Amino acid sequence: MGQKRQDYISWDEYFMGVSILSGMRSKDPNTQVGACIVGKDHRILSMGYNGFPNGCSDEEFPWDREGDPLKIKYPYVTHSELNAILNYRGGSLEGSTLYVSLFPCNECAKAIIQAGIRTVVYDCDKYNGTPMNLAAKKMFDAAGVTYYAYEHTGRTIKIEL
Numbered sequence: 651m652g653q654k655r656q657d658y659i660s661w662d663e664y665f666m667g668v669s670i671l672s673g674m675r676s677k678d679p680n681t682q683v684g685a686c687i688v689g690k691d692h693r694i695l696s697m698g699y700n701g702f703p704n705g706c707s708d709e710e711f712p713w714d715r716e717g718d719p720l721k722i723k724y725p726y727v728t729h730s731e732l733n734a735i736l737n738y739r740g741g742s743l744e745g746s747t748l749y750v751s752l753f754p755c756n757e758c759a760k761a762i763i764q765a766g767i768r769t770v771v772y773d774c775d776k777y778n779g780t781p782m783n784l785a786a787k788k789m790f791d792a793a794g795v796t797y798y799a800y801e802h803t804g805r806t807i808k809i810e811l
Contacts, residue, residue, distance in 0.1 A: 659805070661692055665749040666773060666800045667807065668697065673730065673751050675699045677708045678723065680715060685730035685750040687743060687767065695746060698733025702726055731758040735765045743767055749800070752776060759786035763793040770797040 665686050673684030676699045687696045702711050706726060714722045731754050744766035753775040754762060777783045790797050
């Protein structure tokens with residue numbers, strides 16, 4: 651009987667890779683964020699990326715970051731974490747883990763807590779120390795949601811599509 655392969659990717663590499671790949675679906679010209687929700691049995695429950703809600707055309711809504719409040723993306727874009735939560739159709743997310751390419755904002759933190767997600771693994775904490783970032787962390791701490799930075803392995807994976 652042969653031995654199993656030794657260079658397979660870890661669960662964290664796999665799920666963070668799925669999150670990053672999901673983020674590549676975003677049409678946002680500035681920020682592509684992806685999320686992947688995983689059950690206790692290491693099965694993917696849902697995925698999401700930042701974009702407009704269903705029925706809101708990527709051509710008709712703005713992608714600008716500055717200007718008139720109704721002519722910029724922020725009032726309209728749904729973040730990847732919330733999209734992943736809303737995309738789930740299987741019942742409860744209680745006890746699941748969220749892999750996300752950017753640390754969640756305070757609004758997504760609320761949804762993560764309410765959905766019952768217990769662990770958040772994030773790749774980048776770009777807004778670390780800002781008021782909204784600190785609010786998200788304060789809520790996670792109060793609600794007992796564990797969060798930690800993804801540990802990069804330096805592995806490069808090339809996928810030809």
